[in-house]
Amino acid sequence: MSSQLISTFLFLFFALNLSAETNSSSNFFETYIDDSQKTISKKVVKWSNGIDKTVSSLLNSSDENMACNEETIQNSIDEFFQSEKFINETEKSYLHIRIGSHLQSKTSTTFNYRVSAQLPLSRTKKNYKLFIDDIEQNYFDDTASNTSDETTTPDIGINYFAKEFHKIESKYSIGFRGFSAFIRARYSKTFKAGRWVIEPTQQFKYSTRYFSEEETNIYFDRKLDDLSMFRASLYRKTMAHYNGMDYRVAFSYYLTPKTYRGVSLSQIFWGNTKYRYTIDSTTPATQSEPFGGISDYVTTLNFRRSIWRKWIAYEVQPAISFHRENDYKVNYMLQLKLNFYFGSI
CATH class of the missing domain: 1.20.5 (Single alpha-helices involved in coiled-coils or other helix-helix interfaces)
Structure with missing residues (x-):
């Protein structure tokens, strides 16, 4: 058992x-x-x-894929060179401080600075951005439209980036320049034509004190390779109380051979249909006469390099100008700029 x-x-x-x-x-x-x-x-x-x-x-013959690739190169180059087009279109938040000097053979040296910012209003809606733009006088904008008051008073206001409507991007602004209120609207749309990316923009601005104005820009961009781009641009502008129309034709080549380094070469033609230019500034009543046609030929070379990551960069910009007010005699110029960036750009 x-x-x-x-x-x-x-x-x-x-x-x-x-x-x-x-x-x-x-x-x-x-x-x-x-x-x-x-x-x-x-x-x-x-x-x-x-x-x-x-x-x-x-x-890679797909138009959509090619358009995306072309626009990516276009946007990256515009962002690196901080072009006016990029600043007008970006929704990124930033604070930009620039100091610089402008040397010319025909006039005295000038020193300038510029402070601009775009900040989100996160407690309202992300489409609203507070902006500050300290207008800086630019030699290449010396056609009939400039006034001293406009170049010394900053714009302060709010940008609203609206949703796309039929692929049209729009930005609306309301703000103040000194004690004068203004409203501004900007519209743009991108097209693809073969290997070209075409973007027309239209902007309107109305001010209670300063002159109302409207301007058109058309950009023709073509990617040459992953590091370079060619751009042809057309510009026109009219202002209330000014005769004629300002216009500009520019051809630019952009190259970014290394990270945080780039160079651009531009040929610019400025003109006006009824441009008034000074013929004798020594008399008490400055003498001027009207002129229709190209008033300035400018060739400029711009070297740009970031010296501390992306947010400290310097620019060296030699240029030559043949302006009607100088009897189309050569004016040698050199611009030196030091930029400080804070935020998303």
Whole structure:
């Protein structure tokens, strides 16, 4: 009897051990299968994405893909050079401080600074941005439209970036320049024509004190490679109480060979349909006469480099100008700028 009990006990003992080992082996096998499935699944997804990218690059004739690539290069170059187009279109938040000097062979050296900012109003809606723009006098804007008051008083107000409507981007602004209120609207739309990205923009501005104005810009951009771009731009502007129309034609080449380094070369033609230029500034009543046509030919080379990541950069900009007021004699110029950026740009 006792031997039967002992035999039964030993049988149950070995059976339970075998069952435990079988369960353990089964759990290990299931875990191994699950892990293998996850590993293989990740590889399949990775291979699939790789094949998709390869085929997409081989079939890069898609207008949509090309447009995206062209616009990416365009936007990155505009952001690096901080072009007027980029500043007018960006929704990023930033504070920009610029100090510089302007040397000319025909006139005395000038020193200037500029402070501009765009800050989000996060407690309202993200589409609203507070902006501050300290207007800086620019030699290349010396057509009939400039006045001394306008170049020394900052704009302060709110930008509203509206949602796209039929692929038209729009920005509305309301603010003050000194004690004068103003409203401004800007519209733009991007087109693709072969390898060209074309973007016309239209801006209207009305002020209670300063002159109302409207201007049109059309940009024709073409990517040359991943590091360079060619741009042709057309500009026209009219202002209340000023005769004629300002216009400009510019051809620019942009190259960013290394990170945080870039160079641009531009040829600019300024003109006005009824431009009044000074013929004798020594008399008490300055003498001037009207002129229709190109009043200034400017060639400029701009070297730009970030010296501390993206937020401290310097610019060296030699240029030559042939202005009608100088009897189209050469005026050698050199601009030096030091930029400080805070925020998202």
